[in-house]
Amino acid sequence: MAFDNKGPKNRKRKKVCQFCVDKCTYIDYKDAAKLRKFISERSKILPRRTTGTCAMHQRELTEAIKRARQIALLPYVTD
Template sequence: MEETKKEFTPRPERAERPQRGRRRRKVCAFCVDKVAHVDYKDAGKLKKYMSERGKILPRRMTGTCAAHQRQLTEAIKRARHIALLPYTAE
Protein backbone atom coordinates (compact mmCIF):
# COMPACT_ATOMS: atom_id res chain seq x y z
CA MET A 1 0.00 0.00 0.00
CA GLU A 2 1.40 3.33 -1.04
CA GLU A 3 1.09 6.33 1.22
CA THR A 4 0.92 9.67 -0.51
CA LYS A 5 1.91 12.70 1.42
CA LYS A 6 0.37 16.03 0.70
CA GLU A 7 2.83 18.70 -0.15
CA PHE A 8 3.15 21.45 2.43
CA THR A 9 2.17 24.89 1.22
CA PRO A 10 2.94 27.70 3.62
CA ARG A 11 0.16 30.01 4.68
CA PRO A 12 0.53 33.49 3.14
CA GLU A 13 1.69 36.12 5.54
CA ARG A 14 -0.76 38.71 6.78
CA ALA A 15 0.57 41.39 4.44
CA GLU A 16 0.27 39.10 1.42
CA ARG A 17 -3.32 38.01 2.06
CA PRO A 18 -6.05 39.85 0.18
CA GLN A 19 -7.78 42.40 2.35
CA ARG A 20 -11.41 41.86 3.16
CA GLY A 21 -12.72 45.34 3.72
CA ARG A 22 -15.17 45.91 6.50
CA ARG A 23 -18.44 47.31 5.33
CA ARG A 24 -19.28 50.72 6.67
CA ARG A 25 -22.44 50.90 8.70
CA LYS A 26 -25.23 52.54 6.73
CA VAL A 27 -26.52 55.82 8.09
CA CYS A 28 -30.22 56.36 8.79
CA ALA A 29 -31.64 58.41 5.91
CA PHE A 30 -34.37 59.81 8.16
CA CYS A 31 -31.81 61.09 10.70
CA VAL A 32 -29.71 62.67 7.94
CA ASP A 33 -32.79 64.48 6.58
CA LYS A 34 -33.85 65.32 10.17
CA VAL A 35 -37.30 63.79 9.67
CA ALA A 36 -39.28 63.89 12.91
CA HIS A 37 -42.02 61.51 11.80
CA VAL A 38 -42.26 58.99 8.94
CA ASP A 39 -45.33 59.80 6.81
CA TYR A 40 -47.53 56.85 5.84
CA LYS A 41 -48.90 58.77 2.83
CA ASP A 42 -45.50 58.88 1.10
CA ALA A 43 -45.84 55.50 -0.63
CA GLY A 44 -42.86 56.09 -2.90
CA LYS A 45 -40.47 56.49 0.01
CA LEU A 46 -41.98 53.57 1.92
CA LYS A 47 -41.56 51.24 -1.08
CA LYS A 48 -37.78 51.66 -0.81
CA TYR A 49 -37.96 49.91 2.57
CA MET A 50 -39.92 46.91 1.28
CA SER A 51 -38.74 43.85 -0.65
CA GLU A 52 -40.14 42.97 -4.06
CA ARG A 53 -42.30 40.39 -2.27
CA GLY A 54 -43.86 43.12 -0.11
CA LYS A 55 -42.01 42.39 3.14
CA ILE A 56 -40.53 45.11 5.34
CA LEU A 57 -36.74 45.09 5.09
CA PRO A 58 -34.75 44.75 8.35
CA ARG A 59 -32.55 47.47 9.83
CA ARG A 60 -29.32 45.70 8.91
CA MET A 61 -30.26 45.99 5.23
CA THR A 62 -31.69 49.51 5.19
CA GLY A 63 -29.45 51.16 7.79
CA THR A 64 -32.27 52.93 9.62
CA CYS A 65 -31.96 53.61 13.34
CA ALA A 66 -34.19 51.74 15.81
CA ALA A 67 -36.57 54.65 16.41
CA HIS A 68 -37.13 55.32 12.72
CA GLN A 69 -37.44 51.60 11.95
CA ARG A 70 -40.35 51.41 14.42
CA GLN A 71 -41.99 54.47 12.82
CA LEU A 72 -41.34 53.03 9.37
CA THR A 73 -42.99 49.74 10.30
CA GLU A 74 -46.08 51.51 11.62
CA ALA A 75 -46.25 53.74 8.53
CA ILE A 76 -45.99 50.76 6.15
CA LYS A 77 -48.69 48.88 8.07
CA ARG A 78 -50.98 51.93 7.95
CA ALA A 79 -50.36 52.42 4.24
CA ARG A 80 -51.17 48.75 3.63
CA HIS A 81 -54.36 49.04 5.64
CA ILE A 82 -55.68 51.92 3.53
CA ALA A 83 -54.46 50.25 0.29
CA LEU A 84 -51.61 52.63 -0.56
CA LEU A 85 -49.19 49.68 -0.48
CA PRO A 86 -49.76 45.99 -1.24
CA TYR A 87 -49.60 43.30 1.44
CA THR A 88 -47.93 40.91 -1.02
CA ALA A 89 -46.27 41.03 -4.42
CA GLU A 90 -48.42 41.51 -7.49
Protein backbone atom coordinates in the same frame (compact mmCIF):
# COMPACT_ATOMS: atom_id res chain seq x y z
CA MET B 1 8.76 37.85 3.89
CA ALA B 2 5.62 37.91 5.93
CA PHE B 3 2.46 39.64 4.81
CA ASP B 4 1.50 42.82 6.57
CA ASN B 5 -2.00 42.01 7.87
CA LYS B 6 -3.26 45.06 9.71
CA GLY B 7 -6.93 44.26 9.31
CA PRO B 8 -9.60 43.21 6.89
CA LYS B 9 -9.27 44.85 3.48
CA ASN B 10 -12.88 44.44 2.43
CA ARG B 11 -14.41 46.27 5.34
CA LYS B 12 -17.98 47.36 4.84
CA ARG B 13 -19.08 50.84 5.80
CA LYS B 14 -21.77 51.20 8.41
CA LYS B 15 -25.05 52.26 6.87
CA VAL B 16 -26.47 55.54 8.07
CA CYS B 17 -30.14 56.11 8.79
CA GLN B 18 -31.68 58.14 5.94
CA PHE B 19 -34.25 59.66 8.25
CA CYS B 20 -31.62 60.85 10.75
CA VAL B 21 -29.59 62.44 7.96
CA ASP B 22 -32.69 64.30 6.71
CA LYS B 23 -33.62 65.18 10.32
CA CYS B 24 -37.05 63.68 9.75
CA THR B 25 -39.25 63.77 12.84
CA TYR B 26 -42.28 62.01 11.36
CA ILE B 27 -42.48 59.31 8.69
CA ASP B 28 -45.55 60.03 6.59
CA TYR B 29 -47.57 56.94 5.73
CA LYS B 30 -49.02 58.72 2.67
CA ASP B 31 -45.60 58.97 1.02
CA ALA B 32 -45.77 55.61 -0.74
CA ALA B 33 -42.76 56.27 -2.96
CA LYS B 34 -40.46 56.65 0.04
CA LEU B 35 -41.95 53.65 1.83
CA ARG B 36 -41.43 51.39 -1.21
CA LYS B 37 -37.66 51.71 -0.75
CA PHE B 38 -37.99 49.83 2.54
CA ILE B 39 -40.11 46.96 1.19
CA SER B 40 -38.80 43.88 -0.62
CA GLU B 41 -40.12 42.73 -3.99
CA ARG B 42 -42.38 40.35 -2.09
CA SER B 43 -43.79 43.25 -0.04
CA LYS B 44 -42.00 42.33 3.17
CA ILE B 45 -40.57 45.02 5.42
CA LEU B 46 -36.78 45.02 5.11
CA PRO B 47 -34.77 44.63 8.34
CA ARG B 48 -32.49 47.25 9.88
CA ARG B 49 -29.33 45.46 8.84
CA THR B 50 -30.38 45.80 5.20
CA THR B 51 -31.74 49.35 5.18
CA GLY B 52 -29.45 50.90 7.79
CA THR B 53 -32.21 52.70 9.67
CA CYS B 54 -31.87 53.34 13.39
CA ALA B 55 -34.13 51.55 15.89
CA MET B 56 -36.44 54.51 16.49
CA HIS B 57 -37.03 55.16 12.80
CA GLN B 58 -37.40 51.44 12.03
CA ARG B 59 -40.29 51.28 14.50
CA GLU B 60 -41.90 54.38 12.96
CA LEU B 61 -41.28 53.00 9.47
CA THR B 62 -43.00 49.73 10.36
CA GLU B 63 -46.05 51.58 11.66
CA ALA B 64 -46.16 53.80 8.55
CA ILE B 65 -45.96 50.80 6.20
CA LYS B 66 -48.71 49.01 8.10
CA ARG B 67 -50.94 52.11 7.95
CA ALA B 68 -50.28 52.51 4.24
CA ARG B 69 -51.24 48.88 3.69
CA GLN B 70 -54.42 49.35 5.70
CA ILE B 71 -55.66 52.13 3.40
CA ALA B 72 -54.42 50.32 0.25
CA LEU B 73 -51.50 52.58 -0.65
CA LEU B 74 -49.12 49.61 -0.43
CA PRO B 75 -49.85 45.95 -1.15
CA TYR B 76 -49.83 43.26 1.51
CA VAL B 77 -48.45 40.71 -0.95
CA THR B 78 -47.44 40.74 -4.60
CA ASP B 79 -48.70 38.13 -7.01
